[in-house]
Amino acid sequence: MQSNLAVTDKTRVKRGPKRADYSIERIHQIIDASLLCHVSQCVEGQPFITPTCHWRQGDYLYWHGHSHARNLSVGQPVAVNICQLDGLVMARSAFHHSINYRSVTLFGIPELVTDKQEQTESLRWFVDKISPERWAQLRPMTETELKATGIVRLKIQEASCKVRAAPPVDDADDYEWPVWAGVIPLEKRWGSMEQDPVQSVDYPEPKLSDAF
């Protein structure tokens, strides 16, 4: 089994190469830990960008929306980034301030998912990523709903990951400078559930996901 993606001209990290990683396992982890990606597209030289939810099955990254949405137009190259801001890196000099982060960038040409069974299974996967076991409890999906929905997938084959997870790195002469230095982590968590005010029965609360 191949464990690293091949590095290409597009994915070679030039700035900060020691933070680069092409491990498939690592890339999958970062994708799965996040609900949100940004899809970048060019239309006649004009860049567009769309924040969108994503999910992963095997070697494919998926996203969905209205079947005519721009970010679902297929057959054209996209660049997708998925990242988490993990903390503020507070150095002794302004120059060496930084961010601890995990970040994946993918390149490729998305394809439309057209097989009905794959579409349905894929949406189920998505809903259960958001909240485990939820799909089975919901009012079943209809034909009309499925028809209105576009799903695309992008093969995870041209991608890079860049990670920073460390205390500040200051110039040797600055370590005694009298100011607090270190990392301020950013924490994310699900807050208390806000049940729909029109709902009068106390149904069991949904399960939570580890992806933010």
Added chain:
Amino acid sequence: MQSNLAVTDKTRVKRGPKRADYSIERIHQIIDASLLCHVSQCVEGQPFITPTCHWRQGDYLYWHGHSHARNLSVGQPVAVNICQLDGLVMARSAFHHSINYRSVTLFGIPELVTDKQEQTESLRWFVDKISPERWAQLRPMTETELKATGIVRLKIQEASCKVRAAPPVDDADDYEWPVWAGVIPLEKRWGSMEQDPVQSVDYPEPKLSDAF
């Protein structure tokens, strides 16, 4: 004083137009509440995307990096998105699941900040956005550091904002479906500070920012 940006072909929200907003005040609020943007660029038809920290002064959005970084190349159009995922919207049907969010997309051609005083003031603004009053406590910035740094700014004039902040909206027939429905808010907060292990003095902890 103009209070809304003019809508253009690029910024007219077609999908979900009732969530659209062009209020300058609202756009500034969303920009200021966030530390992270995504910059989308085209190079000969190939899209690229870079997650980057940003800050705002007046009508300009700024970002910085190595003076030769790709996301600082100027004179070419960019699209920038800044968004916050505020909560999961749990409906009775899979189809009506959604996300509560605040999102701004900007279009334009960034310009290089070349005036030394504007550069310095701008970096100070950035550092103090991350942690109020920090700049004045740091080892002062040097000429060499300033020279290595590229700063660009983008006029906030072609931009849209899209916001969802509401309970689920289900089909009329589904409201009695026996499953928990409502919103699960995502909370972000700064965790406990991790002082650099090499630092042996207890300096006062840095002030925290409200932007995530």
